Amino acid sequence: MKNIMQTIDEWLRKRIRMITWKRWKKVRTKFENLQKLGVAKGKAWQWANTMKSYWHTANSWILTTTLTNARFEKQGYLSLYKYYLGIRA
Template sequence: MEEELTPLLRGWMNYFRLAEVKGLFEELDGWIRRKLRGVIWRQWKRAITRAKGLMKRGLDEVQAWKSATNGRGPWWNAGAAHMHAAFPKSYFDR
């Protein structure tokens, strides 16, 4: 019986091990994208540059100016909806 179960159990362990790694890499991928959005936010040093950059990426003028002048830090802005709209996941997949 042990000889029959060993390959089966190894297969299940390998299957679930891959599933856990996949989740870890997805989490890491999300963190890296947020970090890159923060770098972009820092590169746009002034509010006018941030507003113009957000408008160039498709945000309307009112939302771009509200976001550019919100006074929050790069990490907060990197996780905010306006940066996700301007730089979606597909932007970083290329």
């Protein structure tokens, strides 16, 4: 069950990243939001112009370093894996 919960949690985090990236729609919006997340101007512009699919970008280094799990926890998203470990302990 531990491995299943971890796999589901990872998939959900990736899905949240994908939805966030998709919600930003335009290159300019992606660029501005990446800068707000602390990415340097040049890198933010390069990453915002990526032609990768939403799903591929969600698992890339671009979003995993900017939209971190800690940021999701701060926003109120629960981690199923951590919840499961808390119940099991």
